[in-house]
Amino acid sequence: MNDATYYDKVTDCVRQALLSGSLRFCDLVRACQGAYPSLVWQILKEMGPQVISVRTDVWSLATANRAGARVPSALSTIEGNPVLQSWYFTDRTCLRIEQLWNWASHRIAFLGTPRLYEWFATANLGESRVLLDLDPLVTRILSASVTDQIVQYDVRDPLPERMAGQFTCVICDPPWYPEEYALWLERARELASGGVVCVSLFPVLTRPSSAHERQVILKAMRTNFSFLTTLTEFLEYEIPSFEFFELAHFGLTGLGPWKLADLVIGQLNTSSEGAATLSPNGRPAWTEIDFGTLRLFVNGTAGSNPEGPLLATVVGGSDILPSPSRREPILQAVNVLSSRGHGLLSHDPLHLINILDGLSAKPANSVSMEDEIGRLNIDPDSKEVLRRLLRQNHSQSLGRV
Numbered sequence: 001m002n003d004a005t006y007y008d009k010v011t012d013c014v015r016q017a018l019l020s021g022s023l024r025f026c027d028l029v030r031a032c033q034g035a036y037p038s039l040v041w042q043i044l045k046e047m048g049p050q051v052i053s054v055r056t057d058v059w060s061l062a063t064a065n066r067a068g069a070r071v072p073s074a075l076s077t078i079e080g081n082p083v084l085q086s087w088y089f090t091d092r093t094c095l096r097i098e099q100l101w102n103w104a105s106h107r108i109a110f111l112g113t114p115r116l117y118e119w120f121a122t123a124n125l126g127e128s129r130v131l132l133d134l135d136p137l138v139t140r141i142l143s144a145s146v147t148d149q150i151v152q153y154d155v156r157d158p159l160p161e162r163m164a165g166q167f168t169c170v171i172c173d174p175p176w177y178p179e180e181y182a183l184w185l186e187r188a189r190e191l192a193s194g195g196v197v198c199v200s201l202f203p204v205l206t207r208p209s210s211a212h213e214r215q216v217i218l219k220a221m222r223t224n225f226s227f228l229t230t231l232t233e234f235l236e237y238e239i240p241s242f243e244f245f246e247l248a249h250f251g252l253t254g255l256g257p258w259k260l261a262d263l264v265i266g267q268l269n270t271s272s273e274g275a276a277t278l279s280p281n282g283r284p285a286w287t288e289i290d291f292g293t294l295r296l297f298v299n300g301t302a303g304s305n306p307e308g309p310l311l312a313t314v315v316g317g318s319d320i321l322p323s324p325s326r327r328e329p330i331l332q333a334v335n336v337l338s339s340r341g342h343g344l345l346s347h348d349p350l351h352l353i354n355i356l357d358g359l360s361a362k363p364a365n366s367v368s369m370e371d372e373i374g375r376l377n378i379d380p381d382s383k384e385v386l387r388r389l390l391r392q393n394h395s396q397s398l399g400r401v
């Protein structure tokens with residue numbers, strides 16, 4: 001590589017790194033794959049008004065350059081799904097995975113990795129691509145912009161027969177719980193016996209039990225894989241809308257993509273065996289009702305108690321959850337979630353679903369919504385909670401939805 005190409009490559013690293021958000025200079029240097037700090041500094045200076053120093057030692061692309069970001073994601077137009085734990089990779093992570101190896105000969109199954117799938121589809125990487133994901137809004141949005149095969153699929157269901165053994169590579173990112181890994185890795189084995197599997201693995205201090213859970217997951221993988229390698233902190237995630245509001249409620253605003261994970265890569269044995277017993281979680285029936293970009297999810301299977309309020313707060317008077325973790329005790333107690341961090345309890349969820357269905361069919365106008373809520377035959381406290389829930393004034397502060 002001559003000096004000019006080398007310089008261009010390092011400049012490209014700087015630009016790609018900054019596309020994922022603001023970075024400390026040290027992180028920027030780390031993103032430049034060994035380029036010396038003084039060279040990175042020189043490049044920053046030569047990028048002139050394209051980059052700005054947002055605070056001491058924190059760098060960002062100027063807005064005009066962000067708009068020209070490499071792949072404007074269709075998924076950035078929708079809010080996150082707290083039920084399906086939609087944490088999407090940053091552009092920087094998608095690029096790192098793109099650069100892992102030459103994908104040209106790979107038939108790739110993207111299992112619960114819609115953002116990465118979109119990145120690959122847009123750049124036409126791989127011999128063929130299929131996305132399998134449960135989120136109906138995600139599969140609908142991506143089907144509108146991408147012509148590959150996109151399948152709305154629940155990993156708890158048997159794999160469609162036509163998919164078995166069709167792939168040379170599966171890239172999956174399950175919700176970070178051990179019981180999910182057993183199931184998702186079994187589906188990966190069915191999709192690509194003898195193929196390569198890339199799977200995210202949560203960090204050791206994610207929760208008190210996570211160091212042990214990682215060991216268990218890796219041990220189980222060793223029985224079916226001929227080799228395994230772990231790329232530490234290779235994956236970086238955008239903050240989903242529901243977490244954005246939960247962090248903001250806690251007073252943490254302006255946080256960049258803080259969540260990191262390892263990427264485990266392994267080659268499945270052709271003789272690998274299916275898991276003897278799989279005990280996927282029960283299947284709570286979450287119904288989604290949307291109001292503009294706000295996504296509401298109500299678990300209609302929770303028992304009904306018409307004596308209690310239709311809609312109430314459970315988090316010490318707050319509508320917003322302290323964290324999106326499934327292990328969060330309060331999350332166990334709520335049956336209404338939103339893409340903006342709400343966690344509420346309905347004593348009659350089926351009735352609530354009916355009411356929300358009715359309201360969502362009305363024209364989206366905040367004055368008429370107030371009137372509609374006022375006319376509902378429900379207790380006054382529930383009306384107040386409903387008003388707060390449906391207030392449409394959050395989207396601006398979120399910025400990207």
Ligand SMILES: C[S@@+](CC[C@H](N)C(=O)[O-])C[C@H]1O[C@@H](n2cnc3c(N)ncnc32)[C@H](O)[C@@H]1O
Pocket residue numbers: 081084085086087088089111112113114115116117132133134135138153154155156173174175
């Ligand atoms: C942690 S996110 C991973 C997204 C990935 N990091 C990306 O950027 O492409 C989990 C994904 O799995 C999907 N998902 C969750 N539960 C699922 C299930 N039971 N079956 C299929 N997909 C599921 C979600 O819709 C979401 O897209």
